Amino acid sequence: MSALADDGASGSGRGRLLPRAGLIVLAALLVAAVAALAGARFGLMLAIGLGLGMTLEGLRFGFAGPWRAMILRREPAGILAQLLAIGIVAIVALPILAGSGGEIVGAEAPIGFAMIGGAFVFGAAMQVVLGCGSGTLVNAGSGNPVGLVALPFFAIGSFLGAYHLIWWTELGTLPVMVLRGPSGLAITLAGLAVVAAFLLWRAAPGTRALPRRLIIAALLLALFAIGNLLVAGQPWGVVYGLGLWVAKGAAGFGADLSGSAFWSAPGNAERVASSVLTDYTSLTDFGLIAGAFLVVSWRAGGFAAPLPSLPARAWLATIVAGLLLGYSSRLAFGCNVGAFFSGISTGSLHGWVWFAAAFAGSWLGVHLRPALGLEARS
Numbered sequence: 027m028s029a030l031a032d033d034g035a036s037g038s039g040r041g042r043l044l045p046r047a048g049l050i051v052l053a054a055l056l057v058a059a060v061a062a063l064a065g066a067r068f069g070l071m072l073a074i075g076l077g078l079g080m081t082l083e084g085l086r087f088g089f090a091g092p093w094r095a096m097i098l099r100r101e102p103a104g105i106l107a108q109l110l111a112i113g114i115v116a117i118v119a120l121p122i123l124a125g126s127g128g129e130i131v132g133a134e135a136p137i138g139f140a141m142i143g144g145a146f147v148f149g150a151a152m153q154v155v156l157g158c159g160s161g162t163l164v165n166a167g168s169g170n171p172v173g174l175v176a177l178p179f180f181a182i183g184s185f186l187g188a189y190h191l192i193w194w195t196e197l198g199t200l201p202v203m204v205l206r207g208p209s210g211l212a213i214t215l216a217g218l219a220v221v222a223a224f225l226l227w228r229a230a231p232g233t234r235a236l237p238r239r240l241i242i243a244a245l246l247l248a249l250f251a252i253g254n255l256l257v258a259g260q261p262w263g264v265v266y267g268l269g270l271w272v273a274k275g276a277a278g279f280g281a282d283l284s285g286s287a288f289w290s291a292p293g294n295a296e297r298v299a300s301s302v303l304t305d306y307t308s309l310t311d312f313g314l315i316a317g318a319f320l321v322v323s324w325r326a327g328g329f330a331a332p333l334p335s336l337p338a339r340a341w342l343a344t345i346v347a348g349l350l351l352g353y354s355s356r357l358a359f360g361c362n363v364g365a366f367f368s369g370i371s372t373g374s375l376h377g378w379v380w381f382a383a384a385f386a387g388s389w390l391g392v393h394l395r396p397a398l399g400l401e402a403r404s
Contacts, residue, residue: 049320056316070257071306075313076320077250078220078262082164083318087243089100089158089362093149093388101233102225109218110368114248115371116218119255120211123372132199132372135359137379142356144187145365145380147350148385152362154347154394159264159361162351167318172400175341176348177268183352184269185276192287194357197368205373214373249369258306261368264314266353267307309374328332331372341397358384 053076061069081087092104122134135141152158155176157165162180165173193295203212226234273289277298283289289298302308355361358380360369366384369377395401 027237028250030142037342043047046324049253049323053316053320058203060309061304066259068303068306068309069320071254071309071314072259073254074250075310076317077168077253078160078247078310079164079167079314079317079319080321081243081246081250081317082160082314083168085239085243085246087240087247088161088164089366090152090156090161093342093385093391094153094156096225096228097389097392099233100230101235102222102229102376103233103240106222106236107244110241111244111248111251112367112371113215113218115244115251115255116211116214118248119372120206120214122255124206124210129254130259131261132204132374133360133364133368133377134202134204134372134374135369135376136195136202137280137376138195138203139197140357140378141199142383143380144354144359145383146387147354148358148361149384149389150391151343151347151395152384153281153348153352153388153391154400155344155351156399157270158363159351159355160314160363162263162320162348165311167315168322169319172344175344176351179345179348180352181268181272183349183354184265184356186349187353187356188266188269188273188288189283189286191356203375205375207313210373214370217378218370227395228323251371252307254310255372256266260306261364261366262310263307263313263350263360263366263371265307265361267309267311268352270297270305270308271302271357275304317331320401337399343398343400382389391397 057069057073057076060072073183087107088104089108092101093383095103096105119132122130148158152161155162155172155177157170157173162173162176166177178370204210234299251262254260273283273294277283283295283298288294297305351361355364359365359376360380362384365377365380367377369380371377
């Protein structure tokens with residue numbers, strides 16, 4: 027009897043080994059294909075994106091979920107892991123930026139009315155769909171139906187937000203303010219420590235420990251984010267790539283984008299006309315989707331997420347939230363990745379203001395979810 031059982035277990039293991047080997051080969055082929063078509067640097071960017079997606083999905087590291095956990099249950103571990111990753115990147119990135127002579131740039135943006143309002147709306151919308159920019163991509167890659175519905179509308183919103191961005195910024199902005207040099211790094215790390223101390227003070231009893239899973243995830247995310255900075259010459263971002271896909275589609279169907287100061291700007295117009303495989307943000311976005319898909323497929327041999335039983339208003343809310351995610355993140359100069367993570371870690375003060383405004387919006391979004399039919403009322 028035991029021999030038969032052992033044979034069955036062995037057969038099951040062999041049955042899973044071949045598909046898993048195929049997933050590894052598929053990922054390698056995707057990276058090699060991009061490298062062959064666009065160049066080694068772009069293939070490496072896709073590999074970084076795959077690593078980011080696999081880390082976020084495989085180690086269950088996110089942004090929207092941990093903020094929700096802190097708001098509802100005073101569980102700070104997820105945000106503490108985010109702060110840890112940001113701090114590690116800052117320790118490496120700020121000295122690099124100070125000595126790069128402009129060849130490597132940070133996620134710098136001005137603080138303004140539209141930026142603050144956009145961050146607040148983004149924070150609310152991301153709690154409605156339980157996914158920020160990277161989270162929506164990962165959710166879509168893992169087969170989450172809400173993520174799959176929200177993603178195309180996120181992209182449309184990003185395109186439209188960029189289309190109108192200049193008008194919004196003319197409502198009033200401060201000059202770009204950044205922290206540089208040893209003093210800038212010290213201020214950044216001190217700020218992260220103050221936020222962490224506040225979270226620990228507010229934490230519910232028994233929730234202060236940081237699980238090893240999250241520590242590993244934070245270290246890996248920091249490593250990939252530093253790799254993104256060095257290879258692309260710019261920090262990890264998400265939102266630009268989504269809007270670019272829609273801009274390329276619109277231009278392909280004959281739309282005239284010259285009416286937008288953003289999309290007609292020389293650099294952006296060139297990206298619209300060029301291959302998507304030469305856009306760094308698009309490649310990491312593709313990698314986030316594919317990396318999540320690989321992890322889910324590795325675990326279960328593919329995904330077939332059931333369609334959740336949600337009322338019509340919930341699906342409508344998902345569509346509207348997706349549009350708002352894209353539009354507001356352009357006004358706010360990024361999402362949890364481009365503004366919060368990369369903004370703070372490369373010294374931009376707008377990242378700190380974004381964090382405060384988006385967290386306030388998240389409080390609203392968390393309490394909107396039950397009313398929108400996306401979860402049972404407590």
